[in-house]
Amino acid sequence: MVADPGDPRLDDFRDLSRADRRPDRPGGRGLVIAEGTVVVRRLLDSAYPVRAVLGVGRRLDELADVLAGRDVPVWEVDADLMARVVGFHLNRGVLAAADRVPFPAVAELAAGARSLAVLEGVGDHENLGALFRNAAALGADAVVLGPGCSDPLYRRSVRVSMGWVLRVPFAPWDGPVADLLELLRGTGWTVAALTPAASARPLSVLDQRRPDRVAVVLGAEGPGLTAAALAAADLQVRIPMTPGVDSLNVATAGAVAFAALWAPRAAAGAGPDGPDGADAH
Numbered sequence: 060m061v062a063d064p065g066d067p068r069l070d071d072f073r074d075l076s077r078a079d080r081r082p083d084r085p086g087g088r089g090l091v092i093a094e095g096t097v098v099v100r101r102l103l104d105s106a107y108p109v110r111a112v113l114g115v116g117r118r119l120d121e122l123a124d125v126l127a128g129r130d131v132p133v134w135e136v137d138a139d140l141m142a143r144v145v146g147f148h149l150n151r152g153v154l155a156a157a158d159r160v161p162f163p164a165v166a167e168l169a170a171g172a173r174s175l176a177v178l179e180g181v182g183d184h185e186n187l188g189a190l191f192r193n194a195a196a197l198g199a200d201a202v203v204l205g206p207g208c209s210d211p212l213y214r215r216s217v218r219v220s221m222g223w224v225l226r227v228p229f230a231p232w233d234g235p236v237a238d239l240l241e242l243l244r245g246t247g248w249t250v251a252a253l254t255p256a257a258s259a260r261p262l263s264v265l266d267q268r269r270p271d272r273v274a275v276v277l278g279a280e281g282p283g284l285t286a287a288a289l290a291a292a293d294l295q296v297r298i299p300m301t302p303g304v305d306s307l308n309v310a311t312a313g314a315v316a317f318a319a320l321w322a323p324r325a326a327a328g329a330g331p332d333g334p335d336g337a338d339a340h
Contacts, residue, residue: 071156076146095151101222107157114153172200180207180279188219189310195223198321202229205236237291252292259297
């Protein structure tokens with residue numbers, strides 16, 4: 060039991076509410092922080108090297124089966140001390156910290172996939188986390204993050220994804236998304252850009268074509284995809300909606316598209332936990 064909030068063994072979890080000091084900032088220490096028993100379990104079962112676990116006794120007891128036999132420091136604290144360390148009261152009662160792992164090259168990621176979600180300008184951490192959760196549930200093999208996307212390993216994204224960002228392979232793409240789409244098309248991918256534009260074809264057109272490998276491209280909440288990304292796609296597709304409703308939240312739109320295109324394959328066992336999936340990037 061740790062009783063001193065200044066104990067240096069707790070430094071990986073300190074000041075999570077301070078934007079200038081939080082340990083999960085990519086420009087800072089760049090740690091991965093998992094919050095809650097479900098997400099901590101997924102972190103422990105991922106490829107990310109876990110540095111330590113911090114929690115109240117009841118939550119640590121719930122994780123006893125996955126912590127047994129692991130060479131991972133476990134620090135038990137009471138709720139008040141945890142709040143003093145992290146900077147706020149943590150209802151979920153347990154955190155784990157891990158180091159990051161190297162990203163794969165986008166070409167390597169695409170070579171082993173049949174379904175890709177390509178994101179452009181998705182800067183909201185909660186939308187990004189929800190997209191990863193949807194990708195895991197509905198059959199996306201991997202995610203490519205174009206310019207303007209937020210960090211998927213930021214604590215809020217990890218939490219909203221329910222830890223699936225730790226299991227769905229992803230890679231960043233630093234250049235224009237249009238260049239990536241041209242590269243994918245040149246290697247046999249069908250690229251479908253999702254847009255609410257009335258000129259776009261219904262999403263069901265992909266069902267009729269039944270392409271072997273499909274990349275679904277989604278843009279930022281509000282502005283959507285850039286004109287260059289739309290022009291670089293094989294086709295622009297839309298989700299039919301009730302008249303008068305102009306758009307969906309980007310994570311919701313992604314879920315509809317993923318379900319329409321890939322969910323039957325996911326249900327058959329492919330995806331992050333199936334025989335064709337991968338545990339982490």
